[in-house]
Amino acid sequence: MPGHLLMNLKYTKTMQRWKTILYNTALCFNCLLLFLLLFYNSIAVPAWVQVLGRMHPLIIHFPIVLLLLYVIWQIWIYNKLEDVQLAKSTGELLLLAAAASAAITALMGVLLSKESGYDADALAWHKWTGSGLAFVSFAWYLLRNRITHSKAITLVLAITVCITLIITGELGSAITRGEDYLLAPVLPKQQAQQVAFDDAVVFTNMVEPILKEKCVGCHNSKKAKGELLMETTAQLLKGGKDGALWNTSNPSLSLLLKRVHLPLEEEKHMPPKGKPQLTDEEIMILNLWIQSGASFTTKVATLPANDSLRNIAATMFTSDVAEVYDFAAASDKTIAGLTNNNRVITPIAEGSPALTVDFYNSGFYNQKALQELQELKEQIVYINLSKMPVQDDDITLLSQFANLRELNISFTPITGKNLAVLSKLPKLKELSLAGTKVNAKDVQVLATSASLKKIFLWNTGITDDALKLIAKANSSIHFETGFNGDTVIMKLNAPILQNEETVILDSLPLQLKHYVNGTTIRYTLDGKDPDSLQSPIYKQGMYLKQNGILKAKAFKPGWISSDVTQAYFYKNTFTPDVATLVTPADDSYKGDGAKTIIDHIKSDNNFRNGKWLGYHGTLMNTLLHFQKPVQVQNITISSLVDIGGYIFPPLSIEVWGGNTEGSLKLLGRLTPKQPTMSAPGYLQGYDINFTPATLQYIKLKVQSVPKLPVWHPGKGDKAWFFTDEVFIN
Template sequence: MKFKNIAAASLIPLNTLLLFLLIAGDRVVVPAWLQVFGRMHPLFLHFPIVLILLYVVFVLAVPKVYKVEKWYTTLAEVFLLSAAFTASLTALMGLFLSREPGYDVDALQLHKYTGVLTALVLFIMYQLHDWLQRYSNVLKVGVGIAALVVIYTGHLGADITHGDNFVTAPIIHQEVKQRAALEDAFVYADLVEPILQDKCMGCHNSNKSKGELAMDTKDLLLKGGKDGKLWDTTKPDMGLLMTRIHLPEEEKEHMPPAGKPQLTENEMTILYAWIKSGAEFDKKVTDLSPTDTLRILAGKVLKSSADEQYAFAPADEKEISKLNNNNRVITPLAIGSPALAVNFFNKPFYNKKALEELAPVKDKIVELNLDNMPVKDEDLKVISGFSNLRKLNLNFSDVTGSTLSELGKLQFLRSISLSGTAVKASQLTALANLPKLRAVYLWNTTAASGDVQLLESKNKNIVYQTGFTGDTVVLKLNPPVVENEEQVISKAEPLRLKHYVNGTTIRYTLDGTEPDSIHSPVYNSNVMLDNNVTVKAKAYKKGWISSDIIEQHFYKSSYEPDSAVLLTQPDKSRAASGAKTLIDLQKGSLNFGDGKWLGYRDKPVLATFYFPQTITAKNISFSMLENVDAYIFPPQQITVWASTDGKQWKTLGNITPKQPEQKDKDANRLISAECTFPPTALQYIKFEAKPVEALPAWHRGKGDKGWVFMDEVFVN
C-alpha cells in the first residue's frame, strides 16, 4: 500500500511538470543528466502500454466480476494507477529525448501531444476511479478512449523510429515498387537507393535524422550530416559512409548499428563502386561498360526484360538430356528458369532435322543461336513454331531473306541478328509488325543505309544496327573471343578462339608477350593448352585497324589436395568459403566482392595442403587479384615449403611478384605467381604470402597496408 500511496501522490506533480514542459517548449534547458533519463524512453514506453491494455481487459472482459468482486476491483485499480504513473514517467522521458537533434519537428509534435494526453487521461481516470465504478457505461467509454489514445501514440512513435505506417503496414495495401528491367534501370534509383531504403533510411529520414543526416532525397543525401559529407573520392577510404559500414560491428560508430540488418557484400560493393565512379544520380545501367563492377552486379540484381516472366512450365529434364549432344546444347536460361537457350555447334553436322527434333521443347525455347550455321530459308518455317522465342541469332547463315515473313508468328521476338547474310533492307518490312521487336542487327549485309533509315522512320520502336558505312572510315576490329569455358584444366584441351568478322586473322602468344602481325603465330584449331599459360590474342584484317589484345590465363591443376587448413584467418568480411576456397577450382571474378576471394591485410596468408599419397611436384601457381585503386596488390613475397611427414619442412622457393607501377593505377586484373622447383616428392605443402606493408608514394593510399586477394592454388 505504501507504493500505491507514493505513486498516487506523485501523479499530480508529474502531470503538472508534463504540462509545464509541453507549454514551455524550447525555453527550458535540459541538463545532460536529464538527457540520459530521456534516452530511457524506448525502454519504459512498453510498461504503460501493457498496463493500460491489462486494465482494459479487466474492465471490459469480465464486467460482472468487476462490479461485485472486491479483490478484482482492487487489482484493476492497481493496474490503472501503475499505468498512469509509468505513462507520466514515459511522457517526461519522451519530452527530454525530443530536445535532442535529429528528429523532424512536425512529425514529433503530434507524438508529444498524444503522449502527454495519454498520461493526463489516465491521471483523470484514476482520480475519478471510485465515481466511474458506479457508472459502467462512462467507465467503458473512458477505457476505450485510453486504449485508442495509447495505440495511436505508439503508432506515431513507431513511424518516427521505423518509418511511415510501421504498425499498420501489414494490414494496409501498399503498392510494391517493381524492379526495373536491366535495359531500363538507373544506377542510383534501381541499385543504390533500394539499399539505402532497406538498411539506412529507417534512422536517417526526414522524420528521424540521426546525426542530422537524412537520406530520402538527393539533396539531403548530398548535404550529409553533422559529421560532414557522406563520401569523398579523394580519400583512400572513400569517405564517411564507406568508413562507417566497414567498421567492426561491435564499434559504436559502425553502421547499420549492431542488431539491425547488416549490409551484404554485394550491397557494400555496389555503394563503393557507385561512389568511386562519381556518385551520379541520372546514369543508366546500360551506359556502363560490360566489365564495370556496377554493370556486373546489376546483372545479378536486375532481370533482363527478355527473361522477366514466363507463363509456361519447365521442360522435362530427361527430354532435355535426350536432345543434348555435341552439336546442339540446350541449357536453362537461368537457375530455376523454365526458359531454354539452344546453341548449335559444328557447321558440317547441322541440318533442318536438327531443328525439327526440338519439337518436344519448342514452346520453352526463348533463345536460339544458329551463328555460322548453314541455315536455309525453308528452315525459318520450323523456327516460327518456337512460339516463345525472344532472341534469334542467324549471323553468317545461308538465309537470303525471302522467307522472313515466316517469323511474323513470333510475337515475343525482341532481337534478331542477320549480320553477314544476304538479307536486303526491303525484305525487313516482313518483321515490322512484330510487337516486341526492338533490335535488328545487319552488320556486313547489303542493306543500304538509306533504306534502313526509311525503315526506322516508319518503325520507331526498332533499332536497325548496320555499323559504319562511310568509304573513308577505317574501322577498328573488336577483340577475338575466347570460347573455352573453364580456366582451370586438368588435361590437355584445344584453345578455342573466334572472331565474328569474316576474313579476320587471329594471332596469338602463349608466353605473355604481346602478339604482332609478323612474328606471332596464326591461330588454328590445333593449338593445345596443357600447362599454366597466359593466352594473348589480337585480330587483324586488311583495311581495318587491328583489335585490342584479349588476355586469358589458364591454370593447370594436376594434383588436387585432400584438404587445406588456414593457419591465419582472413578478414572476416573477405572469408569466402575458408580454406576450401583455395582448392575448390572455382575462380573469382574481377568483382572483388563476389564472395570467391580470401582477403588478407593485417597478417600474411599462411596455409597448408595435405595429399593422401606422396606426389612428385615441380610447380605451384597462385591465382590472385590485382585491383590497384581498391588497395589490392600482389604479395610482396611468397614462400613455399614442402614436407613428407608434416613435421620436417624444406623450402621450395621464394617468389617476389612484380608490383604495379604508377602507369598501372587503374589496373583491375587477374594475376598469377609461380614457384618452380626441381621435381620433389611431398605429401604436405605450406606457403606464406605477405601483403604489401606500405603502398607506394604515387598511390592515393600511400603508406597504408595493401590487401592480398587469393582464390586458388594449383599444384603440378
C-alpha cells in the first residue's frame, strides 16, 4: 500500500476515534444539562460540586472559538478543498468538539448559577441562551448531512449561532462586569458633570463616584456578592449578609473600612485582588465621610474651614464651573454702541455670548443707563452697580434680565422694598446687599428663589439673632456676613515641626515654628502633654540626643492654646554591618529586605508604601552582625499599629546577644501591652533595656499575635506585625 494512503488511513482512524469520544461526551453532557434544567428549582449543589461550577469562566472561550471556526470552515473553506472526505471529516470533528465543549460549559454555568448573589432575570436569560447554544450545536451535528447540502440553511444557521453567541456573551458580561460592557467602547461616553465647589455634595460628588467605580460592579442588582447592593442610598444603609457597612460611633470598626484596609492577599479584602484598587485618597474620603456621620445630604461648602474633607474637595472642585450658555451672542456693534467710560460691557470669556456690565462714576448714573441695556437683556449674566445711586424702582428694571446670574447692588441707597421681584429671576445665584438699608423682613422674601445660593449681608444692620432665624429657614442659601473678631477668642494652630528626619545618629536640631507673633511653644519629651507653666519653653538651637516622644503646644495670652503636635524621635548609636532575615518577611510586605531595618529611613502610617517588613502571625527572626564588638544596653524596634488593618503590637520581643553566632544568650524580653478596643493607626517604638553587654551578634525574635481577640471583627484570624527600623544604643 502506498505511503500516503497508509497515512490517510491512520489519520481517518484517529479522527474516527476522536469523533466517537466527542460524540459520547456531547450526548452525555447534553442529557445531564437537560435534566438539570428540568429539575433546576429542586437541585441543591454541594460545596465540592460548586468548585466545578466555578470553572465556568475558565472554559467558556472553547465553545466560542470552536463554533466560530466551524462557521468559517463551512462557509469559506469546505467547498474549496479537493479532498471532500477529508474536508467533511475535519468539519464534523470541529462541530463535535464545539458541541461537547458548549455542553460542558453550559453545565458548569448552571451549577455556578445556584450560588447566591445574582439577578434572577438576567441569570435566567444567560442560562437559557447558553444552554440553547449547546443544544443547537449538538442538533447541528446530528442533522449535518441534511444541512450541509443547503447553503442557505447553513448560512442562516451560522448567522443565528453567531448572534446567539454575542447575546449570550453580552448577558454574561452584564452579570459579572455591568451592563453594556461589550459595547462600551463604541457607545457614546458620558462626560462627568462638572460641579462647582459651592454646589458639591459630599456623598453625591465625592463618595458615590468611588462606590460606583470600585464597588458597584460586584454589588448590583444583577450580581450581589455577599447579598450586598450598593446602587442606592437605601441599599447602602441596609448592608449585606455581614451587617451594616459602617458604624459612625466607631468608624474604625466599620465593615467597609475594615475590608479595604485588609492586606491585598486576604480573601475578604475589597475590592478583590485583580480588580482596580482604591487609592489612598479614595480610602481617606470614605474614612472621613463615615467619621463625619455618613450624611447623604451635607454640602462641601457647609463643612468647617479646617475640615479634612473640605480640604480634599478644594482640590477636586473649582470655585466656579464654566457654564454653557444656550442663548445667541449679541452683535459686536450693539455691544460697542452701549459701552462707554461709565458703563463697560465685556464678554465673560473669549468667544462666550454671556456679558458682564460694570458701572463707574456714580455722578453719571441714572435709571436711563439701565433702561438702555434692555437690548442686551438676554446676554447679560452679571451686573455690578456697587456704590451707584440705585433707587428701589431700579430693582424692577433689573428683574427683567432673565439670564442674570450675579447682581451686586452693595453700598447703594436702596431700602429693600422691591427686593421680592428679584426672587423671580430663574438663574440668579449671588446677590450682594452689603452696606445697604435692607432689613431681615426684606431678605426673608428672597427665600422663595429656587436658584439663589449666596447673599452678602455685611454692614446691613441685621442682627445676628435675626440672621440666624433667616438662615435656619433657608438652609439652601449661604448668608455671608463677614467677620467681626472684637469678642471672639481664637484658638492657636498647633506648632509646626520642620524636622524631616526623626532618626538621631549623634544629635539632631529640633525645629519648631509658629506663624502667630508672640506665641510661646512649650514641649515635653516624656510622652506627657505640655502645660502653660511647668513645661520647658522651646528656643532655637535646641538639640535632641535621646529617644523620646516629642509633644509641643502653642500658648499666647488671650488665645485658646493649640492642639498638640507629636512626633517620635529615635536615637541610633550603632549600625550593624550586616543584617539577615533568618525568617523572611511576607512576600506582599518585604520592603527592601534586611536592609529595611538598618537604613535609618523611617516610614509613615501607610503600610502599603513598600517601606515596611510584614509578618503574618509568624515569628520575625533577625540576626545583626558587627565586625567589631560594641557595648549595647538598649534596642528600639520601630513598628506600626493599625487595628482596623489587622496590624497589632507583637505578642513578645526577645533580644539575644553574644560574640559568636552559636553562643547567644537572652539579654532582654518585652511583652507589649495589647489593645482592648479599636483606635486610629499610629507609629510605635518598643524599647528593650538590659544590662550593658559587649556584643558582635544580636538576634531579635518578634512573635506576632497568632489570633486576633474576640472583640475584633476579624477574631480568630492571624494578626500582622510591621517594622521598618531597629535602633541600637
